[in-house]
Amino acid sequence: MSLSKEQIAQRIAKEVKDGYYVNLGIGIPTLVANFVRNDIEVEFQSENGILGMGPFPFDGEEDPDLINAGKQTITALPGASFFDSAMSFSMIRGQHVDLTILGAMEVAQNGDIANWKIPGKMVKGMGGAMDLVASAENIIVAMMHTNRVGESKLLKSCSLPLTGVNCVKKIVTDLAVLEIVDNTFKLLERAPGVTVEQIKEATEGDLIVEGTIPEIAF
Amino acid sequence: MINKTVANVSEACEGIADGMTFMLGGFGLSGIPENAIAQLVKRGVKDVTCISNNAGVDDFGLGLLLQKRQIKKMISSYVGENAEFERQMLSGELEVELIPQGTLAQRCQAAQSGIPGFYTPAGYGTEVAEGKEAREFNGKMHILEHAFKADFAFVKAWKGDTAGNLIFKGTARNFNPNMCGAAAITVAEVEELVPAGTLDPNHIHIPGIFVQRIFQGEHYEKRIEQRTVRKK
Numbered sequence: 001m002s003l004s005k006e007q008i009a010q011r012i013a014k015e016v017k018d019g020y021y022v023n024l025g026i027g028i029p030t031l032v033a034n035f036v037r038n039d040i041e042v043e044f045q046s047e048n049g050i051l052g053m054g055p056f057p058f059d060g061e062e063d064p065d066l067i068n069a070g071k072q073t074i075t076a077l078p079g080a081s082f083f084d085s086a087m088s089f090s091m092i093r094g095q096h097v098d099l100t101i102l103g104a105m106e107v108a109q110n111g112d113i114a115n116w117k118i119p120g121k122m123v124k125g126m127g128g129a130m131d132l133v134a135s136a137e138n139i140i141v142a143m144m145h146t147n148r149v150g151e152s153k154l155l156k157s158c159s160l161p162l163t164g165v166n167c168v169k170k171i172v173t174d175l176a177v178l179e180i181v182d183n184t185f186k187l188l189e190r191a192p193g194v195t196v197e198q199i200k201e202a203t204e205g206d207l208i209v210e211g212t213i214p215e216i217a218f
Numbered sequence: 219m220i221n222k223t224v225a226n227v228s229e230a231c232e233g234i235a236d237g238m239t240f241m242l243g244g245f246g247l248s249g250i251p252e253n254a255i256a257q258l259v260k261r262g263v264k265d266v267t268c269i270s271n272n273a274g275v276d277d278f279g280l281g282l283l284l285q286k287r288q289i290k291k292m293i294s295s296y297v298g299e300n301a302e303f304e305r306q307m308l309s310g311e312l313e314v315e316l317i318p319q320g321t322l323a324q325r326c327q328a329a330q331s332g333i334p335g336f337y338t339p340a341g342y343g344t345e346v347a348e349g350k351e352a353r354e355f356n357g358k359m360h361i362l363e364h365a366f367k368a369d370f371a372f373v374k375a376w377k378g379d380t381a382g383n384l385i386f387k388g389t390a391r392n393f394n395p396n397m398c399g400a401a402a403i404t405v406a407e408v409e410e411l412v413p414a415g416t417l418d419p420n421h422i423h424i425p426g427i428f429v430q431r432i433f434q435g436e437h438y439e440k441r442i443e444q445r446t447v448r449k450k
Contacts, residue, residue, distance in 0.1 A: 047319065048245040049389045059447040064248060064440035065376075065388035071246035071299075072446040082388055084395040084423075085245070085271070086327040089320030093338065112343075122308070123316065124298030130346060131320030134339035165343035 001193045002174040003216070008142050010035040010218050011189075012101055012172050015140055016042055023047065023092065023132060025102030026070045028142040032101055043079075045097055047088050047128040052080025069128065092128070093135040100136035102129060104143045104168075106158045109205035111168045111180045113141065114160035126163060133164030145173035145202045152204035154178070154185055175199050177216060184208050189216045219414040222382035222432045227257045230405045230431045234263050234370060237290075241326065241371040241397040242270040242280065246299075246443045249390030250279050253407045253435040254372035258283055265290040269366055271322060271393055273297045278441050287311065293366075295319035299443065318346060321363050323393060328365035329400035330428065335364045368401035374435070375424070378408035379417050382426025391423070399428030407435035 003011065009031035016022055016032065018040035024030050033055075036042055044053040046068040053068060054075035062073040076082075091097050106114040113133055116126040133139060146152055154171065171178045176199045177189040184206040190199055192215045200207055224230045231254060234240075240258070244250030258266075259282050268289050274281035283289050284302050291313040297303055306312035317325075318340040328336055337360035341347050351362040373394040376387035384406055386394055398404050411434040426432075 046389070048248075049392050056446045056448045058450050062442060062445055062447060063388065064442050065390040067246060067248050067389050067443070069245075071248070071443040073442060073444065074446075076388075082386075082391055084386075084391050085319070085323035085393045086396045089323050093320060093340070122298075122304050123314075125294060125296035125316040126318055126346075127296040128319035130318035130344065131338075131340040134342060162344045 001191065003191045006031060007218070008172050008174060011177065011216055012140055012142055013037070015170070016099060018042070020098040021045055021051065021096065022099045022101065023097050025129070027103045029101040029103060030070070045088070045091060046074070047092065049083050049085060049088050050076060050080060052077045054080070089128070089131050092131050095135055095137055097136065099138045099140065100132045101140045101142060102132065104141045104153070106153050106155055106160050107141055107143070107168050107171055108155050108158045109180065109185050110157070110183050111166040112158050113163050113168050114158040115163050117161045119161065129163050133167045136167070139168050139170070141168050141171045143171070143173055145175040152202055154203045154205050156205045175202055181208070186210070187213050189214055191216055219381040220426070221380050222426055222429055223380045223411070224431045224433050226433060227253045227407070230254070230407070230433045231257045231261065233403065234258065234261060236264045237266065238263070238369040239267040239269065239367065241366065241368045241401050242268055243373040243392065243394030243397050244279065245271055245389065245392035247275065247279050247441050249374050249386070249392050249394055250274070251372040251374040251407050252438055254405060255279065255282060258288065259286055262286070262288065264288050267291040267293065269293045269322070269326070269368060271295050271319060273300050273303050275299050275443065276302050278439070284312070291315065293317065293322070295322050323396050325363055325366045326393060326396040326400045329367065330396065330398065333365060335362055337362055366400060369403070371397040371401035371404040373397050373404065373406050375406055375408045377410045377412065377417065378406055378432050379412050379414045379426070380432070381414040382406065382429035382432050383414070383417055383422045384408070384424040384429065385417060385421055386423050395424050398424045403430045404428060405430070406432045408432065409435060409438060
């Protein structure tokens with residue numbers, strides 16, 4: 001069985017360590033916050049200017065002056081701080097944020113990522129993604145292994161315009177957990193019931209399989 | 219204290235003209251200078267270039283200027299929420315320059331600080347880097363980006379005083395402080411304007427030196443773009 005979006009988020013949450021400052025992108029990455037162990041201390045950064053982002057407000061308590069980078073109303077946890085956009089990206093470019101989790105349309109085996117533009121279609125912009133991927137030391141991509149028409153999103157080289165080069169370290173998909181090592185995808189874990197053959201089939205880029213590949217545990 | 223107050227938005231926007239470049243604070247619809255935008259629509263300035271992280275929605279924020287086709291060029295990082303924007307962009311009526319969000323903030327900050335340019339890793343190896351000088355620092359590639367040049371910066375703060383000192387609230391702060399002093403004239407609109415000496419100097423986010431004109435804003439709608447809540 002391939003993983004649901006929630007399960008992808010749940011698996012990524014295991015990568016979040018005590019004391020981490022974490023930036024979550026829109027989509028599956030946002031769900032990661034729901035699965036972080038509650039016995040560790042983690043602060044979520046939203047690049048529009050908050051550290052210590054909390055859950056959505058209770059109905060009736062929404063504040064137009066308190067949103068996340070997805071423009072959703074949020075809350076600030078005790079100990080939170082607000083800051084301007086330049087300072088926000090000082091945290092990001094200055095590598096003060098420990099972990100960046102974001103979605104992607106394509107990832108290449110050299111760590112290139114494409115997630116902001118499909119030529120010929122409406123271009124919405126890169127937002128903060130280029131700053132994040134160019135600077136973060138620890139980037140995890142959360143995405144489906146294949147696109148809607150079944151084509152692999154893990155490629156020898158990206159076909160779409162790039163967001164950043166040689167930057168992705170780890171990928172969690174609905175089928176597998178992979179690491180980028182020496183210009184190849186290294187298979188670390190597989191979704192419960194998904195075979196190595198199925199993962200090979202769904203991966204266009206070079207895939208290294210060493211020894212027995214364990215199933216993803218939550 | 220040097221008094222920066224002007225009577226109203228009309229006086230605050232004195233000197234705006236066709237073809238100018240404006241910076242506008244805000245992220246999404248949060249912290250946008252609502253009064254200044256309304257005045258730009260009313261004055262009908264045309265062919266303007268707007269530096270703003272986003273372009274509003276169809277009927278609010280910069281979407282109002284787009285409706286009247288007053289914008290020639292947008293410089294933004296993300297512009298997805300606006301059908302009229304999409305139409306004008308695809309038809310070629312509107313020129314759009316998309317740049318990374320951190321680069322946008324830093325180009326404002328550089329203009330404020332008198333720094334003509336800076337190197338950033340953001341966008342290296344992508345189409346953003348095309349035509350830009352690239353240079354290696356500490357084994358990593360960076361591209362040269364330049365400070366913005368703008369005629370007016372329109373910012374919105376929560377509180378301000380007659381000396382032009384500003385305090386922002388929550389994530390409505392965003393690009394507003396970075397744009398103060400980054401244009402020839404900075405116009406600040408505030409929800410609450412108080413006499414100089416009323417605000418605690420320890421709490422000032424932007425000193426009045428970066429602000430040329432300040433006024434008490436009116437009728438803030440403060441529209442929420444994505445209302446997300448949880449059940450009690």
